[in-house]
Amino acid sequence: MKTINFHFFRNTILAAAAIGASVSLTHAEPSHGIAMYGEPALPPDFVSLPHVNPDAPKGGEIVFAEAGSYDSIHPLIRKGSAPWQLRFMLFESLMGRSWDEPFTLYGVLAESIDTDDSRSWVEFTLREEAKFSDGSPVTVEDVMWSYETVGTLGHPRYQGAWKKVAGMEQTGPRSVKFTFNTEDRELALLLGMRPILKKAQWEGRDFDTSGIDLIPIGSSPYMIGEFEPGRYLTLKRNPDYWGKDVPFMRGQANLDEIRFDYYGDGDVTFEAFKAGEANTFRETNARKWATQFDFPAVQSGDIVLSDIPHQRPTGIKGYVMNTRRPVFQDIRVRDALIQAFNYEFLNQSLYGGAQKRIQSYFHNSVLGMAPDTPAEGRVRDFLMQYDDLPDGALEGYALPVSDGTERNRKGLRRAMALMEEAGWTVQDGVMKNTNGDAFTFDILLKNGATETRQTIDIYIEALKRMGITPSVTSVDSAQYKERTNAFDFDMVYYWRGLSLSPGNEQRLYWGSGSADQEGSRNWMGVQSAAIDGLIDTMLNATSQDDFRAATKALDRVLTASRFVIPLGYSDLSHIAHSKQLKYPEKIQMYGDYLGFQPETWWYEE
Incomplete structure (x- = not known):
């Protein structure tokens, strides 16, 4: 692993000051x-x-039945x-x-x-009682090492924000300050949500090597217990968890054990649940929920x-077309x-007409465009x-509706008329x-994706x-991840969940800088x-009105660009x-999103 230098000169704040007069020297307590x-x-309080x-x-305990497998515990x-x-x-x-x-x-x-009015820097002070699961204290050195290591060697999702950090310095026994080189008001929040690892565990080891030989040490309520790739993995609650009385954590991490059992496909996971091998199961098919959950x-x-x-945005779920392909x-x-x-035919055939169609990326929320209406x-x-x-961004765009x-x-x-305009005819x-x-293309699917295959069969x-x-x-799952990471597909199932506070992740989802990454x-x-440009406008908005307007404009451009064939959603x-759960x-x-199950659930006889 490369040597990491944690010394950043204090005068790096001048780099942030150079971004313009918007930088303020005033800040709240x-x-x-x-x-x-x-x-x-x-x-x-x-x-x-x-x-x-x-x-x-x-x-x-809570036991999940999962489709697929894994070959690494380094996430x-x-x-x-x-x-x-x-x-x-x-x-x-x-x-x-x-x-x-x-x-x-x-x-x-x-x-x-702590931060200034323009959020050109942010400073955090660690809790004195914070500890890793092995009992060692979480230090500023661990924090600084984690930020630079994950920001340079970690998954690309972590690298974008790190590139905007001009300086990082220890400002007190338990305090660390980050100064930014870019005007981006979200950075002060993003820098608060990076995983913290134990530096000493990784000394002499390559951080960017996957596998199952090294069990990562964190400070969370859970530690990896017994596991076997392809079969199961357990997380055990740490009885000595340091943060049980921290207000944010009170009422969370209630289950002693979280277990994931792995099966071949979605149909098998449902049968495993019915047989009592799992004690919780999420069902995304409304028709199946209405007709097949009446077992003993x-x-x-x-x-x-x-x-x-x-009450969250639908996000975009459907079949994405890879525009890197000429077709x-x-x-x-x-x-x-x-x-x-x-x-409409698919919804009736597979879901009994119970789902609504996703109309845009931020549909079902205050951030979504109004279909087929001018801006x-x-x-x-x-x-x-x-x-x-694209056509429709200004004047309005709505998905087609069939007669069912x-x-x-x-x-x-x-469709035939559009293909002819583009130079394609039936011969x-x-x-x-x-x-x-x-004219042909390949549709990449994951083994065991039964519902997706049914949809594709109707489409074909x-x-x-x-x-x-x-x-x-x-x-299989490993090949699917490898191919989608390398953009080695023509069309593939695509699902991007979106929040009511979209931010820098939008660049990773559809920014030009990530297209070839x-x-x-x-x-x-x-x-x-x-x-x-609209992502930048959204990120630097200083009022709720401008933030919402920029997001609605972004939603219009994404939707009218016709990259994805949208599927349906439910607000349940x-x-x-x-x-007992x-x-x-x-x-x-x-x-039912991040932070819900299993974090806030409990077991009670």
């Missing part, structure tokens, strides 16, 4: 929390988060396939996110946070069916493939700054261009009527001046679970 806009809702049960008993790097839950369950950060407030943080490892354990009351409401670079072709996708006010002002807008029958004549006619029953080349039948016959390739979330390969999550009466505004 250190605080227990920070919000993107305004002040945190909870006072300094809050007892617990509002969406937890502070008196929840400790004990019991902070791009290499290997680690259980996704480890990133959130093994390590703590200086601050923790309250999922019942849009982008508000409260102290976890840090007892306070449900009838007896041993299994409880819970509907969890949410998808023409927006008319992408539009044609959206027109040919018969969502107005500040939204229009922001859009008018760019000359690379399998034939979808109107949609297919429109001898096959869609070809003027050179006689057939529709495309065949246009003279298009895509191929379908199914691979392997491992980024920009699977569609978009490079757009409008998208980049469906969880079946044993009657309980959750708080007050549901956080994000519903």
Whole structure:
């Protein structure tokens, strides 16, 4: 591993000052929390988060049935396939996110946070009692090492913010200060949410090597217990967890053991749950939820069916077209493939008509565009700054709606007309261009994705009527991750959850800088001046009104660019679970999302 130099000169603050007169030397006193806009809702002496049960008993276990496998327990790097839950369950950060407030943080490892009015720097002070699971103290040295190591050798999701740090310095026995080289008001919050590792554990080891030989040490309530790749992994609650009385953590981490059992595919996981091998199961298929959850354990009351409401954006879920491929670079072709996708028939066939269609990336929230309506006010002002807008961004864009029958004549006619405009016509029953080349592409799927395969089978039948016959390739979880990291696909299932406080992650999702960065979330390969500019406007907004207007403008450009064939959503999550597993009466505004299960659940006989 490379040698890391932690000494940063104090005069690096001059680099941040050079970004312009917006940098202010004034700042408030250190605080227990920070919000993107305004002040945190909870006072300094809050007892617990509002969406937890502070008196929840400790004990019991929760067992998940998971499809797929893993070959690494190092979740902070791009290499290997680690259980996704480890990133959130093994390590703590200086601050923790309250999922019942849009982008508000409260102290976890840090007892306070301080910043100036323009947020050109941020300073954290560690809690004196903070300890790793092996009992050793969490020090400023651990924090500084973690930030630079994860920021340079970790997964790309951590690297963008680190590049904006001009200086890092220890300012007291338990304090560390970061100075920024970029005007970005979100950075003060982002820097509070980085995983903190034990520096001494990694001395003489390569941080960016995946595997199962080294069990990472964190400060969280859970430690890795017994595990066997391909079969299971357990997390054990640390009985000596240092932070049990920290207000942010009170009422969380109630379960003694969290176990993940791995199976071949989604159908097998459901059967395992029905057989009692798991005691909780999330169901995303509304029809299946309505028709197949009447087995004996449900009838007896041993299994409880819970509907969890949410108020979060839909995000974007569907089939993304990789515009790095020549076949998808023409927006008319992408539009044609959206027109040919018969969502209404699919919704009725697979979900009993129970789902609603995702209309835009921030649909179902105050940040989403109004479909098929022209842009107005500040939204229009922001859009008018760019000359690379797709058709529909200004005047309005809405997804096609079929008559619900399998034939979808109107949609297919429109799709054929768009393909012809783009230079493709049916010749001898096959869609070809003027050179006689057939129009075709490959759809990459993950083994065991039964519901996804059913959707694709319906779609392929529709495309065949246009003279298009895509191929379908199914691979295991490891190959799927490797290929999507390298953008080695034409079309693939795509799901990006979005929050009510979008920020720098938007650059990783669809910023030009991430288009050629392997491992980024920009699977569609978009490079757009409008998208980049609107992300900047959103990040640097100083008022809630400008923030919302910039996000709505971004939503318009993303949606009208026709990168994704959207699927459906529900504003309810469906969880079946044993009657011993309980959750708080007050549901956080994000519903069944990060920080809900298993963090706030408990076991009670």
